[in-house]
Amino acid sequence: WGTDGHSVVAPVVPELPPAAAPRAPTPLGLLAELTYRCPLHCTYCANPINLAGYRDELDTRAWYRVLDEARALGVLQVHFSGGEPLLRRDLIDLVRHAHRLGMYVNLVTSGIPLAAGALAGLAAAGLDHLQLSIQDARPTEADAVAGIPAAHARKLAVAEQARLLGLALTANAVLHRGNVGRLVDIAALAAAMGADRVELAHTQYYGWALRNRAALMPTAEQVATARSDAALARQRYGDQLEIVHVLADYHTGTAKPCMDGWGTRQLVVAPTGDVLPCLAAAQLPGLVPVSVRDQPLHDIWYDSPAFNRFRGTDWLPEPCQSCALREVDFGGCRCQAYQLTGDPGATDPACHLSPHHDRLVALSTADPAAVAVPRRMR
């Protein structure tokens, strides 16, 4: 934001590029990672470890073009994310541009920093939904995870602004060994915040979270309790609050259909303009992302080797190739397969049928007697 509280880039009336001939698959969602800069230091962050490699961010006009090209491709939802997207001074312009294109606009944020009146400006520009992270139900513990003082109180103030503005609000809490015991309290906090929905998502181990896996991993007992606590919370809040409890695939014995299938429904544009099939794919060996600086999004989505490498099911190895669930989970997550086996084309070890499932099992059970491992804040 400028010092007068207004954005510093004049809005531009969008011009849609000529529609390309429709081809399958059509992407529905764009994760626009505007920046990896963030004032918070959460140990479970899924951002890449090499944050210094992402300082050359796309400018406003480049993002306008990305949004235009995404809409022309068929994208209906944009999730402005990061890092912390509020750090982009042009956020309001990007929200307005996406709204004018007819997209459903979601802001994935910690709520920090949010200047007075900024949320009202974003709502007026066309923001449809706010996804606000909370770290814990207890302020002291929440601020310790965020790594800055009074973060919790500031988030509650943002939620109150969202409520007054009538914005759709999802509270999002990442669950880990240090807070999963307060799942019901976190649901209660979300209800008190006036959220429509709370996502209670166990840590997914990518980026900084992978580095901190040993410290974040809950015990088997905690995982079992979390299931019953989520059921209790659902019973307690009924229709008042939608409760989405997402167990980590480390604890389910099944592989998740990561990104709804590689290159099928979602695409990610990193702060520098690299286009990826998922937010962690930059780590995969031999995967060369193409940037929106170099090619149109249409060509990257349909024709780049990165998007075609694991698209569909023809590439699947056994036991996936002959499995009844291959069109359901597409063999699981490519990044997790790489992280645990060294082969991004392997069956995801989260699946109990994977020949490497025992590796994941060995990593998925925290020793209840172990002292907390020091964590590296991002």
Ligand code: SF4
């Ligand atoms: Fe999914 Fe492959 Fe496991 Fe079948 S074998 S459930 S396709 S990961």
Ligand code: FES
């Ligand atoms: Fe990359 Fe799952 S995070 S495929």
